[in-house]
Amino acid sequence: MKCLMCKSETMVDSTNTYFTQLENGYVIIENVPCRKCTQCGEVVYSALVVEKLDETLDSCKHATYK
Numbered sequence: 001m002k003c004l005m006c007k008s009e010t011m012v013d014s015t016n017t018y019f020t021q022l023e024n025g026y027v028i029i030e031n032v033p034c035r036k037c038t039q040c041g042e043v044v045y046s047a048l049v050v051e052k053l054d055e056t057l058d059s060c061k062h063a064t065y066k
């Protein structure tokens with residue numbers, strides 16, 4: 001698998017801390033499985049992982065505190 005950023009073929013299995021900002025706060029998820037470029041640090045998630053992240057973010061977005 002080639003890195004989208006630097007085109008090197010040094011993507012390795014790794015884990016990453018996923019961080020994103022929502023309307024009402026921040027979400028940090030640790031140890032998310034990914035492929036990481038050893039050259040530039042670019043991180044790529046599999047479709048399954050992206051789906052799971054979406055689910056997690058969705059439930060965060062819809063959380064209410066009333």
Ligand SMILES: [Zn+2]
Pocket residue numbers: 003004005006007008037038039040041042
């Ligand atoms: Zn790269």
